[in-house]
Amino acid sequence: MRHKDLEAQLRETLEDIKLSSDEKVELRKLAPSLSKDERRFLRNKGFDLARASIDADASQTFKVLKWLEQVVKTLDSGALENAVESSAHFSPGDECRRKIIDLCHQAKQSIDICVFTISDDSLSEAIYKAHQRGIKVRIITDNDKSDDLGSDVDDLAAKGVNIRMDQSPNHMHHKFAVFDQAILLNGSFNWTRSASRYNQENVVVSGEVAIVDAFQRKFEALWSLFG
Template identity: 50%
Template sequence: MAAKRVSFPSEPLTLSCVKSVFSLFKSAPKGKSAAYFSPGEDCLSAIQECLRAAKSSLRICVFTISDDRITQAILAAHRKGIKIQLLTDNEKLFDKGSDIRQLAQAGIKVKVDNTTNHMHHKFVLVDNTQVLTGSYNWTRSAALYNHENVLVTSDPQVVAGYAREFTRLWNEMTFLT
């Protein structure tokens, strides 16, 4: 429509610039995103903030949880009435310091991977509108000794992809007994 109305000498250049700007906006990620890195407390703080920000649900999919600061944030969300689903690797349940059974005993729905594969994801969906993901294991050593990363985004396409993966795994895994 705009192409038909432009009728001055610099028309091709102006129209080209306008089209370029609009194509940038169309392809730009939707929603906010932020990256965090460790060692240090930045990744841990991002995780805690996402857990605290939940209004209705947390869908957690992590290899293990042994950092009591994260466990306490999950339990606080549970006490607020946030619906929590937790997927984890079955073999990590037996590690010293694993907090998975504590979370299950508190009434959080926990499913474990009983396949020959390791469930090695590390992500959480917050209210199905935001995802936190990255290499960061939810352990104290990740904050203290490892070079790790966490990405938080509310890009709808990214969130939808993680939601599909969570649902697929939730349907595949078995409840912790």
């Protein structure tokens, strides 16, 4: 795709000063096919367009900067797709736990975790280490399990990790995480020691754009709901 066409596509996303879900998906689908020169061109053009928009109407500064942030993150995460190898992992055994720890260690920008409970100290340690590195970590969990013996949720919250809980009579029973808004980990696996030692569980890892975005949107909706 020529630079002129790329610029036109980018300008179109700025018309309402918002990168919509559909536009984000299209941009992430495009990113893996871009050359380094084309990706550099789009990033630079995004900054140029943002500066021009702010100069034209300073009252829109926050919205324009939010658009620019989303464009840059989407280009970066979309470029990762080719490097994400889909995989399946099973327990009993250390496969699932090891994969979660590896993804926490490899995260560069953000980790969004949506799980029923967290009581495996090795997983909690990996989460906290990511937080210490400056990774934006958010956790959604269920209040019924937070008071269980061995739960690490309160400890993580006390250490500054952002946590929100489902306080309703029902259960927030999801078990997924999104890393850098580009890699999805999802499955039956509870983030507990017994899940690794005894239970028949699984997690699947995927970088498929539409699936990752669907789970990211669900996370954002739950984050708002439980705020």
